[in-house]
Amino acid sequence: MRKKVLLLSALLLWEASPLGAAMQKASFLPQWSPQAQFAGYYVAYEKGLYRKNGIDLTILQGGSNQPPHDYLEGRKADFVSAWLAAAIQKRSQGVKLVNIGQVVQRSALMLVAKKSSNIRTPRDMQGKKVGLWEGDFQIQPKAFFKKYNLRVNVIPQSFSVNLFLRGGVDVASAMWYNEYHTILNAGINPDELSTFFFHESGLNFPEDGIYTLETTFRQNPSLATAFVRASLEGWQYAFAHPDEALTIVLAYISRARIPANRMHQKWMLARMKDIISPPNRAAPPGVLQPSDYARVAHELRESGLINKIPDYHSFFVRWDSHAEK
Numbered sequence: 461m462r463k464k465v466l467l468l469s470a471l472l473l474w475e476a477s478p479l480g481a482a483m484q485k486a487s488f489l490p491q492w493s494p495q496a497q498f499a500g501y502y503v504a505y506e507k508g509l510y511r512k513n514g515i516d517l518t519i520l521q522g523g524s525n526q527p528p529h530d531y532l533e534g535r536k537a538d539f540v541s542a543w544l545a546a547a548i549q550k551r552s553q554g555v556k557l558v559n560i561g562q563v564v565q566r567s568a569l570m571l572v573a574k575k576s577s578n579i580r581t582p583r584d585m586q587g588k589k590v591g592l593w594e595g596d597f598q599i600q601p602k603a604f605f606k607k608y609n610l611r612v613n614v615i616p617q618s619f620s621v622n623l624f625l626r627g628g629v630d631v632a633s634a635m636w637y638n639e640y641h642t643i644l645n646a647g648i649n650p651d652e653l654s655t656f657f658f659h660e661s662g663l664n665f666p667e668d669g670i671y672t673l674e675t676t677f678r679q680n681p682s683l684a685t686a687f688v689r690a691s692l693e694g695w696q697y698a699f700a701h702p703d704e705a706l707t708i709v710l711a712y713i714s715r716a717r718i719p720a721n722r723m724h725q726k727w728m729l730a731r732m733k734d735i736i737s738p739p740n741r742a743a744p745p746g747v748l749q750p751s752d753y754a755r756v757a758h759e760l761r762e763s764g765l766i767n768k769i770p771d772y773h774s775f776f777v778r779w780d781s782h783a784e785k
Contacts, residue, residue: 483516484683489537490522494712495720496728497637497668498522498541499705500563504694506708513686521716532557532673539687543667544748545596545756551775552766558677559776561670561688562748563695566735568636568667569600571656572643577630580654582608582661588630591617597633600658600665603759607661621646637731641724665756667735669748677777688779692745699733702726748776 490498501519504510510517520537522528528540529550541563550557571590573579579588582604590612592598605612615629621639624632625646634640636657644650658664670688677684698705706725713720736745743749750772757769 483511484514484680484686485516485518486538486683486687487518487520487536488687489520489526489528489531489540491528491541491543491668493523493718494521494709494716495638495718496706496709496725497732499698499709499729499732500695501541501691502694502708502712503698503705504690507694507697509690509693509697510687513690515683515686515690517687528671529555529557532671535673538676539670539672539684541668542671543596543665544669544753545599545665545760547669547671548753548757548760548770548775549596549765551770552760552768556674557671558674558774559669559748560672560677560684560779561691561746562666562743562752562776563670563691563746564666564668564732564735565743565749565752566738567600567657567659567663567665568731568735569597569658569665570634570636570640571601571604571631572624572634572640573631573654573656574648575652575654579630582610582656584654585610585612585631587611587613589613589615589628590631591615591623591629591633593617593619593633599759599763599765600663601633602763603663604656604658604661607663636735637728641727641731645724663755663759664752665759666748666752670746684777685779688746695732695736698729699737702729705729744780746779 488501490501505517505519528542529546531537532540533555544562547557547559579585590601592601592614594616617623617629617633621632621634621642623629624643634643670691672684706722706729709725710720710722753772753776760766761769
């Protein structure tokens with residue numbers, strides 16, 4: 461009887477892993493609550509792409525109380541998604557994290573104004589009330605104000621756009637895939653708005669990337685490589701099958717007991733495609749361009765948020781250069 465149990469266990473292990481190799485356990489934390497911003501990871505999990513790449517993955521639920529860098533430092537997650545600017549700051553502070561896959565290639569952070577406020581160009585913001593989020597969300601706007609020599613009245617902004625809708629601020633911060641669509645859903649037409657995308661002003665700060673600890677990568681580069689490969693495959697599948705991807709995302713949102721609607725998530729998924737695979741972008745999937753890194757790091761130093769720029773080659777490990785041939 462014992463031999464039969466052992467044989468069955470061996471067969472199950474063989475079937476559950478590529479070419480009979482043992483599955484490697486790993487965990488992943490998205491930097492925010494479930495939404496289409498992370499569709500590629502959820503799709504990769506549900507379609508078995510992590511298992512196909514030899515990973516027995518656990519996806520942790522992100523949110524405001526689960527800072528991704530804390531989870532890495534505390535070894536409560538093997539991989540996390542995080543903004544490039546925040547990761548550079550952590551690296552400069554001595555946290556030995558590495559970027560193993562820059563997923564988002566174009567910034568989605570933007571400023572939005574109503575044309576009825578007579579704001580149509582950056583210089584029209586002079587002296588206006590501008591809503592800004594805290595922390596890393598202020599780096600690009602302040603660089604934008606500096607570029608155009610603007611003096612504005614900064615108003616703290618919550619993650620609601622109500623203050624903007626009610627006229628409490630002239631200009632609001634928004635993510636293209638999220639708050640901007642919320643403004644449209646409130647009944648304001650696109651042609652009634654002036655939009656200011658930072659990437660159009662030479663201030664492209666790529667956002668979501670995949671990070672792990674340097675020691676984790678050194679100990680098991682094949683696991684890190686497999687995770688990035690499976691994640692990118694998940695994004696490709698999600699963009700090719702958006703309806704199926706949305707159903708998967710909405711199931712994760714439902715389990716997290718977060719209000720959501722399919723149309724908003726559909727908009728978010730489409731905009732994620734725009735910023736992950738922007739037209740005329742030379743960078744291969746998952747690669748952090750040195751020019752993007754230098755731009756973000758420079759602004760962090762200019763803002764006094766870091767004293768020294770970490771070496772690019774220590775910060776970014778190109779995942780595909782470690783892929784098994």
